[in-house]
Amino acid sequence: MANDTVAVLHPGEMGAAVGARLRDKGLRVLWAGDDRSAATRARAQEAGLEDAGTLANALAQSTVALAICPPHAALDLAREVARAGYRGAYIDANAVAPDTSRQAARIVESAGATFTDGGIIGPPPGGGVRTRLYLSGGDARRLATLLSSGPLAAIALDGPVGAASALKVCYAAWNKNSSLLVACIRALAAHEGVEAALLEEWRGSQPDAIERVERFRRNARKAWRWVGEMEESAATFAAAGLPDGFSQAGAETCRRLESFKDASPAPPLEELLGALEGGAR
Numbered sequence: 001m002a003n004d005t006v007a008v009l010h011p012g013e014m015g016a017a018v019g020a021r022l023r024d025k026g027l028r029v030l031w032a033g034d035d036r037s038a039a040t041r042a043r044a045q046e047a048g049l050e051d052a053g054t055l056a057n058a059l060a061q062s063t064v065a066l067a068i069c070p071p072h073a074a075l076d077l078a079r080e081v082a083r084a085g086y087r088g089a090y091i092d093a094n095a096v097a098p099d100t101s102r103q104a105a106r107i108v109e110s111a112g113a114t115f116t117d118g119g120i121i122g123p124p125p126g127g128g129v130r131t132r133l134y135l136s137g138g139d140a141r142r143l144a145t146l147l148s149s150g151p152l153a154a155i156a157l158d159g160p161v162g163a164a165s166a167l168k169v170c171y172a173a174w175n176k177n178s179s180l181l182v183a184c185i186r187a188l189a190a191h192e193g194v195e196a197a198l199l200e201e202w203r204g205s206q207p208d209a210i211e212r213v214e215r216f217r218r219n220a221r222k223a224w225r226w227v228g229e230m231e232e233s234a235a236t237f238a239a240a241g242l243p244d245g246f247s248q249a250g251a252e253t254c255r256r257l258e259s260f261k262d263a264s265p266a267p268p269l270e271e272l273l274g275a276l277e278g279g280a281r
Contacts, residue, residue, distance in 0.1 A: 007062035015068035017124030020047035073230035082111035091120030098162030119168030137161030223257035
């Protein structure tokens with residue numbers, strides 16, 4: 001375990017924080033900096049990750065490859081890893097449908113790698129924030145021991161490839177969709193002129209709804225990343241023979257917020273609600 005090297009592919013906000021926690025444990029953590037943005041480079045440098053240059057170089061030096069990327073890129077990344085001839089342990093920790101995870105498994109295993117399904121629940125670990133990395137199938141138990149580090153708790157599930165992704169979908173279907181739905185309801189109330197009355201009613205009977213709207217405002221900068229996640233969620237519901245409209249609506253809600261990508265500070269709520277209405281306000 002002391003000789004393990006982890007390649008984090010590719011360190012966005014979550015990946016960089018996870019990489020930093022693995023470094024805290026004493027692991028060597030690499031990333032592939034070629035053709036990456038200045039923002040990604042800054043995050044990786046702040047996290048203390050070692051730049052191996054190309055993806056092929058990072059993989060050649062690593063025993064574990066940890067994929068944390070936007071859902072729409074998950075299969076393309078798996079194909080890149082397979083083309084590089086990687087034969088180590090590959091963890092797909094992306095927010096994808098179980099069927100997508102199983103497809104990624106077939107891709108990387110065809111090149112000789114072992115595949116473990118992953119699902120991350122919680123914000124980036126650090127600063128007193130605890131994050132769970134669920135793992136299933138493949139080498140889940142060994143990797144859970146390897147990757148657990150302080151506020152990053154890696155948890156092995158008793159289940160095959162797809163189980164960790166399914167748990168992530170189930171969690172996000174409520175956690176994200178509930179905030180998106182309540183924000184759309186607030187926009188509807190404003191459109192119909194009953195916003196003040198609704199807020200007064202919520203304060204007395206549903207105070208959590210008001211907090212969920214505020215959570216929506218704080219997280220609007222991330223909505224562009226949630227489009228693919230909500231689409232993967234919809235596919236998961238449909239594959240189980242369940243209605244998929246909840247997550248389809250969530251994807252469309254996030255799509256209307258793409259112009260607020262990485263906005264800092266968080267935009268005023270009025271602007272966000274206006275974007276949800278498609279400019280009808």
